[in-house]
Amino acid sequence: REPEEVSKDTQVQQMLAVARSRGIETAFDRADQMAARCPFGSAGLCCRSCLEGPCRIVPNGSGPRRGVCGSDADTLVARSLLNTMIQGASGHAEHGREVAMALLKTAEGKAPYVIRDVGKLMRVAKGLNLEIEGKSINEVAKAVALTALEDFQKHEGVMNWIEYRGHQKSREIWDKLGITPVNAHLEIAKAVTRNAMGGDADPLNLLLGSVTMGLVDGYSGLHLSSDLQDILFGTPKAVKFNYSLAVLDEKQINIAVHGHIPLLSEKIVEWARTLERKALTVGAEGINIVGVCCTGNELLMRQGVHAASSFSSQELVIVTGALEAMVVDIQCIMPGIQQVAECFHTEIITTMPHVKIPGATHVNFEPEYADDAAREIVERAIRNFAKRDPAKVVIPGGSVEAYAGFSVEQICEVTAKINEDKPLQPLIDAIKDGTIRGVAAVIGCTNPREPQDIGNVTVAKELLKNNVLIVTTGCAAHSLAKYGLMNEDGLEACGDSLKALLRQLGQHAGLSALPPALHMGSCVDNSRPLDLLSAIADELDVPVSSLPAVGSCPETHSPKALTIGTYFMAHGVDVHVGVDPQVSGSNLVARTLTGSREDKEITMDGLFGGKLIVESDPVKAAAILLERIDMKRKALGI
Ligand code: BF8
Incomplete structure (x- = not known):
């Protein structure tokens, strides 16, 4: 593909052309080389679960219809989907656990962080039914951290974060189906076991296992992480940042922070400020931190740190030739960044013992020694500045100003200026009278196989013009x-x-208008849209599934996005994906997910009230989402 075909973003096009002119390969090129997709894997019909195989079933019906063990296409596809869900849920659960450990160590005085949002700490503690009277901040924080860690340990009951954050009307459905998670690790282990050869062969039962993974992801991953990160680093408030590859500064030492958990990157921002003067001694004008992927989202939401790139163009940040270090933590880190970095002076620095890249420098991160790791990383970047080759520097021009930081708390602070007693009422009134036709969460990734930004932007614009x-x-x-x-x-x-x-609400936020797309944060912050919907549903005394709300993941690449989508569907929110979810090898599985079976009561839609919509054309996808929004409005009588 030509640069204009891989991205809507002209800066990405420019940098891709630069990379190609220098013989540097990126994900966009590798995606072209992988253009012919494996027909078995694409349909979910390849099984590598044991050494009888690998077995594969031909999607067009020719050849054997079962694997050696007797599994048919439905079982294979349901298992393959569950495998994907396990990956997504594990990633987010591990994120939550890491943050819980950091909070515990902070409360015990063993890690160099401070509790930045004491109010949120107390609200979360109360929500978890913990005693706060007469307790110190650290005592309460320790109790919250230990309650969080129980969600990876307990063997009976229900995960504490589901008790706390789960919407009651959805809970009733999950409990009745027996799919409510007890603890994240137990559910993940069970899912791996049921998916192994000789385990669960019932495709519908396996699909329920996938929903459990969605709930593990949602509650031990998303909600738990957002709550604890807000406690540690502050609940986001409206903040301005700049977006584009142009946020790199030729005159400064540039450090990109990439990945997901903000534990180290928050410290890097701190140490960059502390060591600013040292930068001057090597001839730089300062130290410029830029964000990539969700670590970028975390930092921009709380600190207004500028963002340089989403997932698919991450390697192009290095191609600017002006990056002294790219620091990575976990998830969505392409190993390809190392090959690109080797063409420049950029040092790739891995920081987690279970996420390493051959050829990269490793600076180990533990919360206890966060300052040491952050200081070493910033000092390495300062030293690398002298190795920069000015002849290789190409930074595109022009960046876009944006406003982010729209936590539920921030939204309610704005709407409370209209109705102090019932802050959600202005939004509810607007939904009821049609000022807001519906709410859509446009979430997920960019994918090097897909034209970057086109799906995400088109779906959003189509919905916005229809007052969503x-x-x-x-x-x-x-x-x-x-x-x-x-x-x-x-x-x-x-x-x-x-x-x-948006103009009216903006004035209450000290802005000329609220932005039409309210940035709620990183992928773990998909807790926030659901918190907002749950609160609205409570006010109206209806299930979340009754609300005119939808999710859309137009350009997803990640198993995590599919698990998040499942968590939304488990609450009754329809979810669109614009990329093939690789389930087409089983009519039973595909039609159960998309609600197109005759026996509707055992589809996602019939059980939970929300279904999967697979549509690669973003304009058509938006039209379907509008139809679903209108259907729910009609059912609500508004
Ligand atoms: O967790 S949106 S590409 S960076 S998976 Fe990854 Fe997708 Fe980006 Fe964030 Ni989420």
């Missing part, structure tokens, strides 16, 4: 920021009633 309010997270948020949907210019994309409302 957009909330956004993850790399989709990067896409929307780039095209002005997080500043006042984005109002042009909105229908009249939504535009007027």
Whole structure:
């Protein structure tokens, strides 16, 4: 593909052309080389679960219809989907556990962090039914951390974070189906076991296992991480940042922070400030931290750190030739960054013992020694500045201003200026009278196989022009920021009633208007849209599934995005994916997920009220989402 075909972003196009002219290969090139997709894997019909195989079933019906053990296509596809879900849930659960350990060590005085949001700590403690009277901040923090860690240990009951955050009306359905998780690690181990050769062969039962993974992801991953990160680093408030590859600064030492957990990157921001003067001694004007992927989202939400790239173009940040270090933690880190870095002076620094890349430097991160690791990394970057080759520096021009930081707390702070007693009421009224036709969470990734940003931006614009309010997270948020949907210019994309409302609400936030796409954070912050929906559902005394709300993942690549989508569907929210979820090898599985079976009561839609919508054309996808929004409005009588 030509650069114009791989991305809507002209800076990405420019940097891809630079990379190609220098013989540097990136994910976009590798995606082209992988253009012919394996027909078995694409349909979910390849099984590598044991040494009788690998077995594969031909999607078109010719050849054997069962694997050696007797598993048919339905079982293979359901197992393959569950494998994907296990990966997604494990990634987010591990994120939550790491943060819980950091909070525990902070509360015990063993890690160099401070509790930045004591109010949120107390609210979370109360929500968990913990005693706070007469307790010190650290005592309460320790109790919250230990309650979080129980969600990886307990053997009876229900995960504490589901008791705390789960919507009661959804809980009733999960409990009745026997799929409510007890503890994240136990459920993940069970899912791996049931998926192994000789385990669960019932495709519908396996699909319920996938829903459990969605709930593990949602509660031990998303909610738990957002809550604890807010406690440690502060609950996001409206903040301005810049987006684009142009946020790299030729005159400064540039450090990219990439991955997901903000434990180390927050410290890097701190140490960059502390060591600023040292940068001057090597001829730089300062130290510039830029964000990539969800670590980038975490830092921009709380500190206004500028964001350079979403997932698919991560290697191009290095191709600018102006990056002294790229520091990575966990998830969504392409090993390809090392090959690209070897063409420049950039040092790739891995930081987690279970996420290493051959050829990269490893600086081990433990919360107890966070300062040592962050200091060493910043000092390495300062030393690397002298190795930069000015002849190789190409930084595109022009970046976009954007506003982020829209936590539920921040949204309610704005709406409380209209109705102090019932802050959600202005939003509910707007939904009821049609000023807001519906709410859509545009979330998920960018994928090197897909044209970058086109799906994310098109779905968002189609919905905005129909007065659907957009909330956004993850790399989709990067896409929307780039095209002005997080500043006042984005109002042009909105229908009249939504535009007027955003202007009215903006004045209460000290802005000329709220941005049409409200940036709620990283992928673990997909807890926030559901917290908002749960609170609205409570006010209306209806299930979340009754609300005119949808999710859309137009450009996903990650198992995590599919697990997040399942967590939304388990609450009754329809979810669109624009990329093939690789389940087409089984009609039974595909139609159960998409709600197109005759016996509706055993589809996702019939059981939970929300279904999967698979549509690669973003305009058609938006039309389907609007139909579903209108259907739910009608059922609600609004
Ligand atoms: O957790 S959106 S590409 S960076 S998986 Fe990855 Fe997808 Fe980006 Fe964040 Ni989420």
